Amino acid sequence: APLLRILGIETSCDETAAAVVSRHPDGRGEILSDVVLSQLEEHSAFGGVVPEIAARAHVEALDGLIEEALDQAQVRLCDINAVAATSGPGLIGGLIVGLMTGKAIARAAGKSLYAINHLEGHALTARLTDGLSFPYLMLLVSGGHTQLVLVRGVGEYERWGTTIDDALGEAFDKTAKLLGLPYPGGPAVERAAREGDADRFKLPRPLVGEARLDFSFSGLKTAVRQAATEIAPLNDRDVADICASFQKAISRTLQDRIGRGLARFRSEYAHLDVTPALVVAGGVAANQEIRRTLQALCLEYGFRFVAPPMKLCTDNAAMIAWAGLERMAADFAPDDLDVQPRSRW
Ligand code: KG4
Ligand code: ZN
Secondary structure, three states: OOEEEEEEEEEEOOOOEEEEEEEOOOOOEEEEEEEEEEEHHHHHOOOOOOOHHHHHHHHHHHHHHHHHHHHHEEEEEEEEHHEEEEEOOOOOOHHHHHHHHHHHHHHHOOOEEEEEEHHHHHHHHHHHHOOOOEEEEEEEEOOOOEEEEEEOOOOOOEEEEEEEEOHHHHHHHHHHHHOOOOOOOOHHHHHOOOOOOOOOOOOOOOOOOOOOOOOHHHHHHHHHHHHHHHOOOOOHHHHHHHHHHHHHHHHHHHHHHHHHHHHHHHHOOOOOOOOOOEEOOOHHHHHHHHHHHHHHHHHHHOOOOEOOOHHOOOOOOHHHHHHHHHHHHOOOOOOOOOOOOOOOO
């Protein structure tokens, strides 16, 4: 296989990102550049991502970031083989900006275009960072997604579990807002929880014990609201105790849900002669207690726990470029220039 190089573009949510990644003839990936501009400040006053603001910010930043990514990688457009742009799922305004830009570059430079599913980007990242081989399990826990996915091959994914209401990061964000903590809520809740008593509040552990592998977090949020209302006005101690109890409920829930997933993987792939692996991705993977829980679980079930560096766990364009490279290397046809962005996919 020849050396391949791809320019990646990511604009599906509140991060504008561009990257150049190469794939060596031996299959190894190399990140030549990876630039991300977070719009956190634009959105924090609103306590969440505002789609219209996000789309406008992508328009303003994207071309400069692409230039920066090419400069840092020391390549010109003629040195790349293709352009990979996220085409869904996500906020439609941002997707339009990124995909149209990708199309324009591909057309003008005479390169092929790969329209990438954002989730595929997350799913394949561990092969770029850790050279993981198929099959493996991936837990994606971010502000928009909560999914346990069986990754069988490039383009071969089986969703084993998903949330039936809020995403896990969303549950952190809503809980933080309820307690008067800043956005994004995850880091604030984790910080407050460190000083708290995790056993003070008995919060629900949704779906624990059920055979299917789905998640549900909205009941937990409601229980937090109830607890907070009952003891209002809240002092710092109360907030810390609620956060600690909340995080403990999440950890126990994940322990049960993911434990079942690992057991199912083991029974379906009993013949596998390599150590099975669980990969985490998404912003919530930054949470130390959740990490410890998953790590302990992996130890218990004999899994390798793979947590790519945080920069590659959260939204970035290197994973999109890599997904394009994986598709290219696996002889998937590039996409036509009339491919449409899909907010749901
Ligand atoms: O993957 P990500 O950066 O992007 C999007 O989903 O867009 O995930 C962001 C989410 C937010 O909901 C944030 O509150 C959560 O990840 N998060 C955390 C932590 N850091 C970020 N949740 C729990 N604990 C953390 N330390
Ligand atoms: Zn993402």
